[in-house]
Amino acid sequence: ARPRVGYFYAGDENRSLWLRRLRAIPVRAHHAPPVVVGEADSVREAIVRLFLEDVGTLYVLGRERLLAGVVSRKDLLRAAIGRQNLDEVPVGVIMTRMPNIVTVSPDDSVYDAAVKLLEYQVDSLPVVVPRGENRHALEVVGRFTKTTVTRVFVALGRDEPWVGGES
Amino acid sequence: ARPRVGYFYAGDENRSLWLRRLRAIPVRAHHAPPVVVGEADSVREAIVRLFLEDVGTLYVLGRERLLAGVVSRKDLLRAAIGRQNLDEVPVGVIMTRMPNIVTVSPDDSVYDAAVKLLEYQVDSLPVVVPRGENRHALEVVGRFTKTTVTRVFVALGRDEPWVGGES
Numbered sequence: 576a577r578p579r580v581g582y583f584y585a586g587d588e589n590r591s592l593w594l595r596r597l598r599a600i601p602v603r604a605h606h607a608p609p610v611v612v613g614e615a616d617s618v619r620e621a622i623v624r625l626f627l628e629d630v631g632t633l634y635v636l637g638r639e640r641l642l643a644g645v646v647s648r649k650d651l652l653r654a655a656i657g658r659q660n661l662d663e664v665p666v667g668v669i670m671t672r673m674p675n676i677v678t679v680s681p682d683d684s685v686y687d688a689a690v691k692l693l694e695y696q697v698d699s700l701p702v703v704v705p706r707g708e709n710r711h712a713l714e715v716v717g718r719f720t721k722t723t724v725t726r727v728f729v730a731l732g733r734d735e736p737w738v739g740g741e742s
Numbered sequence: 743a744r745p746r747v748g749y750f751y752a753g754d755e756n757r758s759l760w761l762r763r764l765r766a767i768p769v770r771a772h773h774a775p776p777v778v779v780g781e782a783d784s785v786r787e788a789i790v791r792l793f794l795e796d797v798g799t800l801y802v803l804g805r806e807r808l809l810a811g812v813v814s815r816k817d818l819l820r821a822a823i824g825r826q827n828l829d830e831v832p833v834g835v836i837m838t839r840m841p842n843i844v845t846v847s848p849d850d851s852v853y854d855a856a857v858k859l860l861e862y863q864v865d866s867l868p869v870v871v872p873r874g875e876n877r878h879a880l881e882v883v884g885r886f887t888k889t890t891v892t893r894v895f896v897a898l899g900r901d902e903p904w905v906g907g908e909s
Contacts, residue, residue: 721888
């Protein structure tokens, strides 16, 4: 009976190995470059930047180029249909402000980051590393979005060897 | 040597079985309900609907409630910063119009649909079924987005049994 048992155990082991690997794929291997604006830039400048870079969310940098906020297509659309002059309102006025921002670390897994996207119902997570001891002083090193997850899903389906970030 | 060889073959078979299963997950088991507007509705009505339903893309229905077009957050933002009166411009004027729309069938796989999202650089695919013989006469039955892919990715990682749409 040994080979037969071995066969089935091997299957279960491989399945759970595959799942462990899926859950361990690091954000670091897949995130995109961040697209940023300054807190004092106007809402119109932010909209132009969003179109030129063709992204859904911009990260807003404050003093010392630390993460100050996040502004989404939806925030910009809300501002655009309002009565404000888009050239005069700074993006800092309409953004979601730190510390009310969901972020990920490059060392987090794509799986955990995908769970965060769903849980907090956001389209994009800034990939950040702390600068110094203050855990709210964050440097933005990347952009993690539902497009990132879609790319990883397709790479998994293609069985691409680099998907685990090992090459 | 037999058990050992068996062990490794079992692993490869299970891996490729897992991948075949991943690539076979049907759109039907995971897509969301469509959110639609009429072609004659104003751009402002479309924007309000987008916010109320909290979606990124609206599907636009024309005569006989067939798919006429698609309008994204980006299209609406472009219209909102323009000089037009949002109450007077119908959404049919700013939408992407059939047949220039990428769609999926409920019988397509999530994998193929995810490949389409990346290839055509869109956020959303209407899930459609043909009405009658004309292949451009499409009924919209669902919405497939990068959020859908993210949900399936997380369900895979959790090893949820319903992910393949079998229950």
